[in-house]
Amino acid sequence: MIVRQKAFVFVVVLLEWTGQFVSASDWKYGNEGAWPELCQSGSRQSPIGLSPSIAMWKNFSRLIMEGYGQRTVAVMKNNGHSAEVRLKHVQNPKVHGGGLPGFYELDHLHFHWQSEHTVDDIRFPLELHLVHHIKGMEMTEAVEHPNGVAVFAVMLEISPDDEEDFEPLLDILDNLKDTVGEVRQLTDFSVKDFLPKDKAGFYRYEGSLTTPNCNEGVIWTVFTNTLRISRSQVKKFEQIKTTEKSPLTQNFRGIQPLNGRAVYLKRSPVMDSSARGVVPSAWLAVSLVYVGLRW
């Protein structure tokens, strides 16, 4: 019995030494092999590689979004793994429709540099996540429920010039980049500035949180239209420091196996500026007419 206990203690010590035990707060990017059990063994994990070729077209109803355009105070925080933004003094923006299995409230926004999802194997320089919990449930409870969490993802492409909408946020980021837990206030913040104007086109699939504990049952909506940000603005995100005071040069999780999951794609009838492979039907028709006229 004593021998078995000693052996157990030895195994525990060895596992701790090799970093196999990771609590929800002290995980790191760069050693995903040491993330908690579900991150390794889960069958519906995120992110995944998206492409029109693996997706089934589906004509979801319109997303009905309320309160995303409110201009309000928000707080931004360096949480050691990202920069997160939470709205203050307002009712949380709400969304339903669009094939979502319920009513959801916005919990917070955060960023990944580079993108977590890829589209046609292309990794974008930045991906924004808008994390929602099902209405009437706290986030801590929602992550334990199937369909309890819905995340909207927005991809950002590089623009030659600095994008004005990001400037106030990046100024604040500069003040909190050096210390994990540091919080600063943003005034006149609107979530709408960080969403594509045309939100009709999106990928939809069932996945997980992309950070420990990698809880599954998360409904993903990845918009096909993108926003833009300059290279030098992306560089500012890369200067955020971790708890070890080293720069968080990248914070994206590797692509996870699809394991036979269904991926749906709703095409915007108006435009798909950068869906990477989804040809905008209206634009295609105009181009064909133009080609026809020329010839």
Ligand SMILES: [Zn+2]
């Ligand atoms: Zn995220």
